[in-house]
Amino acid sequence: MSRNVAIVGVGHSKFGVRNDVSLPELAWESIKMALEDSGLEQKDIQYVVVSNVGGWSSEPLPAVVVNEYAGICPTGTVRVEAACASGSAAVKLAYDMVASGHVDIAMAVGVEKMNESPTPTVVEFIGRAGNYFWEFQNFGLTFPGYYALYMTAYMHKYGATEEDFCKVAVKNHYYGARNPKAQFQKEITIEKCMASRYIAWPIKLFDSSPITDGSAAVILASEEVAKQLTDSPVWIRAIGYASDTSNLSKRDTFTSLRAGVIAGEKAYKMAGIDKDKVLNIIDVAEVHDCFTIAEVMAYEDLGFAKRGEGIEMIRNEETYIGGKIPVNLSGGLKAKGHPIAATGEGMIAELTNQLLNRVEKDRQAPIKNGYALAHNIGGTGHYAYVTILSLSKP
Amino acid sequence: MGEEKKTLKDMYDSQMKQFFEFVESMKKSLGVPMFPDMKSGRAQYLDQREITLKFIISIENIKDFFNALAEGKLLATKCENCNEIYFPPQRDCPKCKASGLGWIELSREGELVTFTQINVKPYSFSHYDDYIVGIVRLPEGVNVTAWIREKDPTKLKPGMKMRLEIVKREPEDYYTYEWVPVS
Known part of the structure; x- marks a missing residue:
C-alpha cells in the first residue's frame, strides 16, 4: 500500500557560471530556500537524496559534503546518478521513501558545478x-554529437530544416529572458541561431544547452505531514521511468527516444491520463531540451503531437503560452541552463511554482486543470523519467 | 616557412599554458594559488593536485575480436542456441543465458542510418580534423558505429551504401574500422 506524497517546499538557485560559490554553498542556496518554503528545519528532514554527476568537479562524495554544510547530519543520505535525469531519479527515490512509509519527510537536492573544469574536459x-x-x-x-545523430535522421525522415529547430531555441530564450534564475536572459532571433557555428553538424551552438552550474531542492512529505504544513500542497501523481541501450548503434529508431515514450506512458497510466487527451489535461510542461531536436522529439514521444508533426508544433508556435500546451516557460535547459544532475529538481521546482501561480507574470501559464508534467532524459535517451504533478489529491 | 597546421589541441594547450602561467605568477606574489577569474573577477583557487585517467579494460573474453581486427576482419559473436548476433561482441547471451559465444565475420557492406560531424571535439580527440561519425546497418541486422571517410557532411544521406575497411588510426598507430561511401 503506497501513501500519497506531496511537495511541501522547493528551492532553485540562479543557474549560470556560478564561480561566486563553491559546490556546498551552491547546494545550500536551494536547500535554504526549500526549508523556508516548507517551514521545516533541518532536524525535520529524515532522508536526503543528493543528485550529482560530477567528474568535472572536485568533491567525489558530494552528498556528505552538501549535508555537512547544510547542517543535515547524521540523517542519512545517498548520491544518485542517472546522467542528466539524475535529479528526477533523486525525486523518485525520495518519493519512494515517503510513499513506502519509511519516512514522513525526505528531500531531493541536485547540485552540479560543471565550471570547476575547463570546457574541453567537460566536453x-x-x-x-x-x-x-x-x-x-x-x-x-560528443553529447551534441549523439543528439546530432537523431537530428540528421529526423530531418531526413520528415523534411525538417535547421531553421525549424532554431525556432525551439528562439522560444526558450524568449522565456529565459523573463526568468531571473536563467543562465541566458536574452532573446535571440532565428538569424542569430542560424549564424551560430556548428558544434556537431547539424547541431549549432544555439541548438545546444550550455555548460551550467546550479542547484535545486524539493522537499516531499506524506499526506498527514503535508496537511499540517501547507494549504497548497502539490501532489506527485506519477513518476514513470525507463531506460535504453548504452550503445546508440543498438537503437532501432533515431527519430524518437524509446525510453521517453515508455516513461511517459507509465506516468500517464499511473495518473489515469489518456495519452490521446493529454493536451486537454496538462496545463504546462517542462521537457528535456538539451538540444532543440530533443524538445521536438519530446512533443511526439509524450503524445503532444503525432509522429513527424512535432516540428509543426514549433513552426506554429503551439508551445508558447496561449498555444496547445506551453512548454519550457522557464527557458528550458536551452536558456535556463543545464546543470546536469540539478535539472530534474529544477523542473519540479519550476512546475510547483507554475501550479501555485508563483512565477513571473509574463511567463506564468494559465492554470486550468492543475496538472503539470516534467520530462527529464538522461544521456541520449539512456534514462527517462516523466513526473506528473497536480493540485488535486490522488 | 614550413609552418605546421594548428589543431584544436594546440589552441586548447596554449590557452591552458597561459592560464597556468598566470596562476603561477599570482601564487608567487600572494603565496597561495589564488587568482581572480578573468571574466568575473571572483576569487578562485587552483587545485594543486592532478591525476591522469588512463583505464585498463579486460578484453580477455573478446580478445579474438582484436586479433581478427589486426588481420583485417570485423567479427561479432553469435549465440548457437538462439541465433542472436552481438555487435559490439559479447561473451554472454543474456537472452538464453548461454556463455562463451562463437564468432562470425560480419558483412562489409551496409546502409547508412544516420551521421554527424564532430566540430567541437573532446580534448582527447582535439588533435584530429573534424571527423564524421556514422551508424550503418548491416544485412545481419546489427548496426556498426564508426568514422566515415568523408570531410563534407552535406555529401552524405541516410540510406547511402557504405563499405567497411579495417584501417590504421594515426597518429596512435592501431587498427580500427572505418566506413567508406560506395559511389
Whole structure:
C-alpha cells in the first residue's frame, strides 16, 4: 500500500557560471530556500537524496559534503546518478521513501558545478557518457554529437530544416529572458541561431544547452505531514521511468527516444491520463531540451503531437503560452541552463511554482486543470523519467 | 616557412599554458594559488593536485575480436542456441543465458542510418580534423558505429551504401574500422 506524497517546499538557485560559490554553498542556496518554503528545519528532514554527476568537479562524495554544510547530519543520505535525469531519479527515490512509509519527510537536492573544469574536459566527460569503450574510445562522439545523430535522421525522415529547430531555441530564450534564475536572459532571433557555428553538424551552438552550474531542492512529505504544513500542497501523481541501450548503434529508431515514450506512458497510466487527451489535461510542461531536436522529439514521444508533426508544433508556435500546451516557460535547459544532475529538481521546482501561480507574470501559464508534467532524459535517451504533478489529491 | 597546421589541441594547450602561467605568477606574489577569474573577477583557487585517467579494460573474453581486427576482419559473436548476433561482441547471451559465444565475420557492406560531424571535439580527440561519425546497418541486422571517410557532411544521406575497411588510426598507430561511401 503506497501513501500519497506531496511537495511541501522547493528551492532553485540562479543557474549560470556560478564561480561566486563553491559546490556546498551552491547546494545550500536551494536547500535554504526549500526549508523556508516548507517551514521545516533541518532536524525535520529524515532522508536526503543528493543528485550529482560530477567528474568535472572536485568533491567525489558530494552528498556528505552538501549535508555537512547544510547542517543535515547524521540523517542519512545517498548520491544518485542517472546522467542528466539524475535529479528526477533523486525525486523518485525520495518519493519512494515517503510513499513506502519509511519516512514522513525526505528531500531531493541536485547540485552540479560543471565550471570547476575547463570546457574541453567537460566536453570529454559528457562525450564519454554513452558507451565509453565502443563508441567513445575510437570515435570520439560528443553529447551534441549523439543528439546530432537523431537530428540528421529526423530531418531526413520528415523534411525538417535547421531553421525549424532554431525556432525551439528562439522560444526558450524568449522565456529565459523573463526568468531571473536563467543562465541566458536574452532573446535571440532565428538569424542569430542560424549564424551560430556548428558544434556537431547539424547541431549549432544555439541548438545546444550550455555548460551550467546550479542547484535545486524539493522537499516531499506524506499526506498527514503535508496537511499540517501547507494549504497548497502539490501532489506527485506519477513518476514513470525507463531506460535504453548504452550503445546508440543498438537503437532501432533515431527519430524518437524509446525510453521517453515508455516513461511517459507509465506516468500517464499511473495518473489515469489518456495519452490521446493529454493536451486537454496538462496545463504546462517542462521537457528535456538539451538540444532543440530533443524538445521536438519530446512533443511526439509524450503524445503532444503525432509522429513527424512535432516540428509543426514549433513552426506554429503551439508551445508558447496561449498555444496547445506551453512548454519550457522557464527557458528550458536551452536558456535556463543545464546543470546536469540539478535539472530534474529544477523542473519540479519550476512546475510547483507554475501550479501555485508563483512565477513571473509574463511567463506564468494559465492554470486550468492543475496538472503539470516534467520530462527529464538522461544521456541520449539512456534514462527517462516523466513526473506528473497536480493540485488535486490522488 | 614550413609552418605546421594548428589543431584544436594546440589552441586548447596554449590557452591552458597561459592560464597556468598566470596562476603561477599570482601564487608567487600572494603565496597561495589564488587568482581572480578573468571574466568575473571572483576569487578562485587552483587545485594543486592532478591525476591522469588512463583505464585498463579486460578484453580477455573478446580478445579474438582484436586479433581478427589486426588481420583485417570485423567479427561479432553469435549465440548457437538462439541465433542472436552481438555487435559490439559479447561473451554472454543474456537472452538464453548461454556463455562463451562463437564468432562470425560480419558483412562489409551496409546502409547508412544516420551521421554527424564532430566540430567541437573532446580534448582527447582535439588533435584530429573534424571527423564524421556514422551508424550503418548491416544485412545481419546489427548496426556498426564508426568514422566515415568523408570531410563534407552535406555529401552524405541516410540510406547511402557504405563499405567497411579495417584501417590504421594515426597518429596512435592501431587498427580500427572505418566506413567508406560506395559511389
